[in-house]
Amino acid sequence: MGATRSATDGTVAVVLAIALGAVCASPARGEGPARAPAIPAGSTERALAALAAQGDEQILFDPRLVQGRRSPAVPPGMPLPLALERALAGTGLSLRRVGPGVLVVVPDAAQAPVAATGPDVVVTALRRPTLLSGTNASLVLVSAETIAARRLTDQQALARVLPELAVTPTGPLQRRLAIRGVSGTGEGTVGVYIGETPVSAPGGTGADPAAMAPDVDLVDIERVELLKGPQGTLYGASSMGGTLRTLFRRPEADSITAEVAVEGGITARGAPTSAASAILNVPLVQDRLAARGVIARRRSGGVIDNPRLGYVDGDAVTRESERLTLTWTPAHDIRLDLIALAQRQRIDDAGAWRAADGRDRAAVATRPRSRSALSLVSGTLQWSPRSLRVTATVSRYRWTIVRELDFSEVIERQRYDPAACARVTAAGDGIGCDPVVLAAYVDARSPALLHQPMTVRSTSGELRVSDGGAGSWRWTLGVFAEHRRESVDSFTLRADAATGGVLRPFDVTGLRSLESSLDQQAVFAEVERDLTDALTLVSGARLFRYVRAGDGAVPVANLLTGTGGIASGARYRSAAGGSNLKAALNWRIGSDTLARLVVSEGFRPGGVNITPELSADERVYQADHLWNYELGVRSQRLGTELAAFHIDWDDTIVAANSVNGAFLYNTNLVSVDINGIEALASRSAGPARFTAALAWVDARLAADTLLGTSEGIGHRGDRMPNMPAMTIMLSGETRLSRISPTLAIGAAVAAASSSRSTFNATSPYHERTPSRVTVDLFARWSSRAWSLRVGIDNAFDADAITRIQSSAFGERQVYTSRPRTASLTIARSL
Structure with missing residues (x-):
C-alpha cells in the first residue's frame, strides 16, 4: 500500500510540475x-x-x-x-x-x-468560459437566484428543479444519483464535482461508492451545472451518465461585503426546522487578493416516531459547514483560487418508516444513528498567455462516515438457517445442528445494530491546456491522476433493548475489516473544427488506466451470518485500461438556434467483492461500458430545448444479495437499453416567467440475465429498478413590483411516475413505489439591504414516497419527501 501511494502521489506531483513548467517556459510577451x-x-x-x-x-x-x-x-x-x-x-x-x-x-x-427567455449567463461546463446561449451541449443550469427563490438546500431539493436528475435514497444520509437512467452500484455513474474537485464516497462493505453521493450545503453558490451524457473527453475523472458541478461564489477584491440569514419553519406532524448562515467577503489587497468565508447551520426536525421505544420525531438531521476561499489575481491573465471546506452531518434515526406500522411510524427494536464529516482543500491556477488557457488543479479530501443500520431482522432470520445452526453448535463443541442452542444464541445477540465507520482519502491533480477560443480550430488537452484509499470496519453489535442505541462498551457479535485503493490516470482531449459558418465537428478521446486492490480480515467471526468465510489477509487486485471516444456535429441555425448530433462512450472500472460465501466467479465483477447516441436542439428565441437519446449499456454493474440476505455484492448484467426524451421550455411575459421541464426515461434489460444468488432471472424488457419513467417540473413566478423594494410570488409543481424496486416482479422483495406530486408556494420581498422569503414546501402535504424498499434488513421501508413545511427566511446584506 505504501509503495502504491508513493507512486501515485508522484504522478500528482508530475501534473503540478507540468503546470508550473508551462508557466515558466511560456514565451515572453511582446513589449507593451x-x-x-x-x-x-x-x-x-x-x-x-x-x-x-x-x-x-x-x-x-x-x-x-x-x-x-x-x-x-x-x-x-x-x-x-x-x-x-x-x-x-x-x-x-x-x-x-x-x-x-x-x-x-x-x-x-x-x-x-428583459429577454423573453431570461438573461444569458457565462458557464464553464465545456472547460472554457462560454455564454449559455452559445453552448451547444446537453447542459442545464441552476442559478443562485433559483436556489434562493426555491429554498434549495441540498441534492434532494435540486431534484425538484432538475427532472433529469434522479435522486434515490439508499439509507441514512445516503442518496444515489442517476442521469438518463444510468444507475448502478460500484463507482458513481454521475461525476460529482465540488468546485474543480471530483469527490467520491467510501464504498463500504459492498464496494458501492455510488450509494453515497457527496452533498454540500447550497449556501453562497454561484451556480450548479448539470451535464448529461458521458463526460470523459473534458473531465479527467470521467462519468458514464453525466456530471453535477457545484460552483461557489468567488471572493471579490473591490469591497467588503457581508450577509447574514436566519430561517425558521414548522412541519406538519413533525418537529420544527431552523437554519442560519453568515457570509463575509474581505479584500486583503485592493483588486488583487480577497478572502470569502461562509458558515452555515441547519437542523431539520424529525417526523418519524418509534412507538416501540417510545420516542417521537426521532430522525432529526443536523448539517454544519464552513468554507474559506482565497482568490489572488496578480495580473489580469492569472488567477489562483484556494478553497478549504468542512462539512458535518448527523441523523438521529434511520430516516424511513415502516408501512406495517403506519405513516411516519417505525416500531423497530433499535435506533441507528449515523454521521459524516467531509474536509476538502483544493487549489486551482488559471493562466491565460496570449494564445493559451492553462488550468492546473490539485485537491485533497478526507470523508469519514459512521453508518448504523438495524440488523435485528437479519439476525432473527438466521434462527432457521441450517448453516448458522451448524456454526453456532460447533462453537459450543457440539455436533451437527442443535436448534435450542441456536435459538438461545440468537436471543442473546438481539437486538442488533450494524455499526460501520468508514473513511476515504483522495489526492488528485488535473492539468488542462486549451487554445484561446478564437479561429476555426479549438482544442483542449488534459491529464488527470488520482490516488484513493479507503477503509471500513463493520461491527455487528448488540443494542440496548430499552433505548435501541449501541451498548458501550461494544458488545461485539462480529467484526470484519476491509481496506482498498483505487489508482487512476487519464489523458484526455477534445478538438472542435468549424467546417462552415454553421457546422462544427467535435471529436474527443480519453485514454485511461485503473488499478483497484483490496484485502479483508475478520478479527471476530459472526457465527450467525458466516463472515468467517473471508480469508483474512487475502489480497485481491484488478486492473483495466482502454479508451473512450466522442464525436459530435454541431449546427447553428440562424442566430439563435443550435442543433447537435452526439455519439459518446462511457466506462466504469470493475473490481472484487470481499464478501463471505461467494464463488470464485462471483468474487470478481467486470467493468461496464456504454455508448450514448443523442440528437438535440435548442432555440434561445423560443426558450425551448429538446433532446432524444438512446444508450447501449453492456455488463451493467448492479447489486445482488447473498443467500442469507446479510450481504450485498456487485455483479454484472448482460446489457441494458435506455431510450429517452428531455424537454425544456421557458418564457417570460412582462413581469411573469414560466418554466416547464420533462424527462422521459425507458430503461430495460436488453437480454435475459441472471440477477444474482437469490434474485432469480431478469427477463428482457424488465424495467430498471427505482427509476421513474417520467419526471416533470412546472414553475411560475411573477414580480408584483419592478423597483426596489421588489415583491415576487411563485409556485412550482414536481411530479414523478411510479417505479419498481426489483427487475423481477416475482422477487420476494419486489415493491412498487407509487407516483408522486408535490406543490411548493413561495413569496419573496427584497430591498437593497433586506430580503424576506415565505414558503410552503409540499403545500398539500402529499405522501410523496420516493422509495419503498424491502430486504432481509426489513420489509416495506418507506422513504418520503418531508411533510408540508412552512418556512420564513430573513436575510440582511451589509
Missing part, C-alpha cells in the same frame, strides 16, 4: 500591451471580433445583444483596453471580466433588456 488596428465606424459585432483577434482576451457576447448596434471608429495603434472601451462607447454596453483573459459583454444596468 496589444494595440488595435484601424477599425472603421460600423457594426459593433465586427469591431469586437476584430479587437478579439488582435489581443490576448477572449470576448464573449450574445449576437442578439449587439445586433443593430454601431460603434465609432477606432484609430490604429490604440492600446487594446482603450480600444475596447471606445468600441462600446454609446452602445449601452460594457465589459465585465469573468476570468483570466476572459471578458463578457453585458448591457449597462440602466439599459438592460
Whole structure:
C-alpha cells in the first residue's frame, strides 16, 4: 500500500510540475500591451471580433445583444483596453471580466433588456468560459437566484428543479444519483464535482461508492451545472451518465461585503426546522487578493416516531459547514483560487418508516444513528498567455462516515438457517445442528445494530491546456491522476433493548475489516473544427488506466451470518485500461438556434467483492461500458430545448444479495437499453416567467440475465429498478413590483411516475413505489439591504414516497419527501 501511494502521489506531483513548467517556459510577451488596428465606424459585432483577434482576451457576447448596434471608429495603434472601451462607447454596453483573459459583454444596468427567455449567463461546463446561449451541449443550469427563490438546500431539493436528475435514497444520509437512467452500484455513474474537485464516497462493505453521493450545503453558490451524457473527453475523472458541478461564489477584491440569514419553519406532524448562515467577503489587497468565508447551520426536525421505544420525531438531521476561499489575481491573465471546506452531518434515526406500522411510524427494536464529516482543500491556477488557457488543479479530501443500520431482522432470520445452526453448535463443541442452542444464541445477540465507520482519502491533480477560443480550430488537452484509499470496519453489535442505541462498551457479535485503493490516470482531449459558418465537428478521446486492490480480515467471526468465510489477509487486485471516444456535429441555425448530433462512450472500472460465501466467479465483477447516441436542439428565441437519446449499456454493474440476505455484492448484467426524451421550455411575459421541464426515461434489460444468488432471472424488457419513467417540473413566478423594494410570488409543481424496486416482479422483495406530486408556494420581498422569503414546501402535504424498499434488513421501508413545511427566511446584506 505504501509503495502504491508513493507512486501515485508522484504522478500528482508530475501534473503540478507540468503546470508550473508551462508557466515558466511560456514565451515572453511582446513589449507593451496589444494595440488595435484601424477599425472603421460600423457594426459593433465586427469591431469586437476584430479587437478579439488582435489581443490576448477572449470576448464573449450574445449576437442578439449587439445586433443593430454601431460603434465609432477606432484609430490604429490604440492600446487594446482603450480600444475596447471606445468600441462600446454609446452602445449601452460594457465589459465585465469573468476570468483570466476572459471578458463578457453585458448591457449597462440602466439599459438592460428583459429577454423573453431570461438573461444569458457565462458557464464553464465545456472547460472554457462560454455564454449559455452559445453552448451547444446537453447542459442545464441552476442559478443562485433559483436556489434562493426555491429554498434549495441540498441534492434532494435540486431534484425538484432538475427532472433529469434522479435522486434515490439508499439509507441514512445516503442518496444515489442517476442521469438518463444510468444507475448502478460500484463507482458513481454521475461525476460529482465540488468546485474543480471530483469527490467520491467510501464504498463500504459492498464496494458501492455510488450509494453515497457527496452533498454540500447550497449556501453562497454561484451556480450548479448539470451535464448529461458521458463526460470523459473534458473531465479527467470521467462519468458514464453525466456530471453535477457545484460552483461557489468567488471572493471579490473591490469591497467588503457581508450577509447574514436566519430561517425558521414548522412541519406538519413533525418537529420544527431552523437554519442560519453568515457570509463575509474581505479584500486583503485592493483588486488583487480577497478572502470569502461562509458558515452555515441547519437542523431539520424529525417526523418519524418509534412507538416501540417510545420516542417521537426521532430522525432529526443536523448539517454544519464552513468554507474559506482565497482568490489572488496578480495580473489580469492569472488567477489562483484556494478553497478549504468542512462539512458535518448527523441523523438521529434511520430516516424511513415502516408501512406495517403506519405513516411516519417505525416500531423497530433499535435506533441507528449515523454521521459524516467531509474536509476538502483544493487549489486551482488559471493562466491565460496570449494564445493559451492553462488550468492546473490539485485537491485533497478526507470523508469519514459512521453508518448504523438495524440488523435485528437479519439476525432473527438466521434462527432457521441450517448453516448458522451448524456454526453456532460447533462453537459450543457440539455436533451437527442443535436448534435450542441456536435459538438461545440468537436471543442473546438481539437486538442488533450494524455499526460501520468508514473513511476515504483522495489526492488528485488535473492539468488542462486549451487554445484561446478564437479561429476555426479549438482544442483542449488534459491529464488527470488520482490516488484513493479507503477503509471500513463493520461491527455487528448488540443494542440496548430499552433505548435501541449501541451498548458501550461494544458488545461485539462480529467484526470484519476491509481496506482498498483505487489508482487512476487519464489523458484526455477534445478538438472542435468549424467546417462552415454553421457546422462544427467535435471529436474527443480519453485514454485511461485503473488499478483497484483490496484485502479483508475478520478479527471476530459472526457465527450467525458466516463472515468467517473471508480469508483474512487475502489480497485481491484488478486492473483495466482502454479508451473512450466522442464525436459530435454541431449546427447553428440562424442566430439563435443550435442543433447537435452526439455519439459518446462511457466506462466504469470493475473490481472484487470481499464478501463471505461467494464463488470464485462471483468474487470478481467486470467493468461496464456504454455508448450514448443523442440528437438535440435548442432555440434561445423560443426558450425551448429538446433532446432524444438512446444508450447501449453492456455488463451493467448492479447489486445482488447473498443467500442469507446479510450481504450485498456487485455483479454484472448482460446489457441494458435506455431510450429517452428531455424537454425544456421557458418564457417570460412582462413581469411573469414560466418554466416547464420533462424527462422521459425507458430503461430495460436488453437480454435475459441472471440477477444474482437469490434474485432469480431478469427477463428482457424488465424495467430498471427505482427509476421513474417520467419526471416533470412546472414553475411560475411573477414580480408584483419592478423597483426596489421588489415583491415576487411563485409556485412550482414536481411530479414523478411510479417505479419498481426489483427487475423481477416475482422477487420476494419486489415493491412498487407509487407516483408522486408535490406543490411548493413561495413569496419573496427584497430591498437593497433586506430580503424576506415565505414558503410552503409540499403545500398539500402529499405522501410523496420516493422509495419503498424491502430486504432481509426489513420489509416495506418507506422513504418520503418531508411533510408540508412552512418556512420564513430573513436575510440582511451589509
